[in-house]
């Protein structure tokens with residue numbers, strides 16, 4: 001992994017610290033730096049329980065570190081995110097946290113942030129951009145790996161079958177890296193196995209309500225697939241409702257694999273209505289704060305940092321899974 005050095009105006013902090021004689025220990029230096037920090041946080045919205053937990057994790061960690069946060073909920077619109085970033089820049093925040101709803105279209109506003117000497121930390125979803133110096137680094141899940149893990153589970157589940165196995169995929173928000181990378185990672189594995197046939201792929205925009213509606217519509221005109229791969233738990237919960245309303249047994253008549261590991265999904269896994277859930281970890285606030293402190297002190301950070309994640313599946317001890325908290 002490449003390391004980047006992020007240039008920020010640490011001189012002010014250093015001068016202040018020398019005046020206040022706060023170089024006695026590393027912790028007192030951190031304390032001082034943290035107290036002065038103001039961060040802009042552009043969040044996508046509140047489309048899922050996962051997302052709400054993600055927001056709470058960041059805000060709670062900031063509070064703990066006495067870091068002031070200017071929080072903006074973009075209500076699922078990139079234009080609102082760009083507007084929020086511009087207001088953070090005029091406010092001259094120390095660091096910007098951006099959770100980009102989609103991958104593309106960030107060049108202009110990130111150039112403005114760079115020109116203002118404000119490091120931008122990309123969180124949860126990646127961006128595609130040629131000039132990698134326009135952001136400090138990425139911290140979040142490895143969405144491609146999550147897609148692969150969903151497929152590995154299916155290989156384990158169907159290890160003894162030689163027949164064709166049909167798959168219906170419910171994608172997350174189009175053009176978001178979470179949906180794009182899960183789509184890619186999943187195919188990377190299933191396409192190596194000629195038994196698996198992806199017969200349809202439709203978007204449910206990471207929303208429970210849309211997941212349910214799309215599944216209902218699909219069932220009006222098509223056979224029940226063998227497998228449903230849902231890009232998140234919210235849509236999977238909607239799918240389960242749609243299946244039950246059509247007298248189809250989720251987890252039994254159709255195998256369901258999903259991503260996030262929300263408490264509701266774990267309960268459905270215990271009830272046999274879901275077969276596998278790949279964790280996507282929203283509890284990232286503490287890691288973000290550490291990086292913000294590093295960036296504000298001009299330290300180097302890795303350009304890509306993934307949170308480790310686990311797989312929950314049927315057939316193992318599900319009772320002792322600790323409460324998920326989201």
Ligand code: AHR
Nearest residue numbers: 048050051178206232280
């Ligand atoms: O970007 C992460 C995805 O966005 C989560 O899987 C989903 O639940 C959320 O809304």
